[in-house]
Ligand SMILES: Nc1ncnc2c1ncn2[C@@H]1O[C@H](COP(=O)(O)OP(=O)(O)O)[C@@H](O)[C@H]1O
């Protein structure tokens with residue numbers, strides 16, 4: 001059995017969840033684990049001197065729980081998929097009928113900065129959009145808790161710049177994607193590359 005982990009990282013509202021879901025629909029025997037599902041409870045996330053909740057840091061996330069989910073998939077992808085109500089089909093590659101291929105798409109804004117997770121990822125994509133696009137898209141999104149006034153400029157964007165710098169010093173083989181491109185174009189590009197990796 002072949003197991004392949006694809007990482008979809010990038011800026012907030014870059015289109016990570018959208019791309020990951022479309023990829024999952026196209027790639028047989030694939031599933032998605034989203035970092036968004038592993039935020040700690042608001043009551044334990046500290047605030048800074050401006051009163052902004054410090055959500056855009058690794059310590060605001062249950063990375064241990066996220067790793068456990070990934071390890072569950074690695075141990076037995078088929079059981080992981082069926083327990084999440086996802087269909088399993090055989091085989092993925094007609095040219096390698098004897099080999100099942102399972103694909104895990106890990107998506108999130110801080111996945112490549114976390115070394116234990118980054119080391120498991122075979123293909124790394126980073127969705128990039130300019131400040132104005134990210135801010136505009138985020139303004140119509142409601143998080144839990146919702147962003148307070150000034151949060152984007154006071155916390156989200158400065159932390160993004162810091163995290164991105166850290167990530168770029170840690171990770172070299174990243175494929176940057178322009179998140180303002182058409183959704184279909186983005187999914188086709190990544191799909192082709194992932195299938196090429198599957199065939200390898
Ligand atoms: N390629 C794209 N072009 C235009 N809008 C997009 C694109 N991809 C995503 N969006 C929109 O941007 C917003 C954020 O997308 P989402 O996938 O939730 O981003 P992320 O998971 O990176 O925060 C959504 O309203 C989504 O419909």
Ligand SMILES: NC(=O)c1ccc[n+]([C@@H]2O[C@H](COP(=O)(O)O)[C@@H](O)[C@H]2O)c1
Pocket residue numbers: 011012013016036037039055056108109143144145156
């Ligand atoms: N899902 C949550 O519980 C929650 C809570 C507060 C903020 N956030 C925000 O989520 C963002 C990361 O997710 P996206 O990349 O999907 O926007 C961070 O910028 C963070 O500020 C999420």
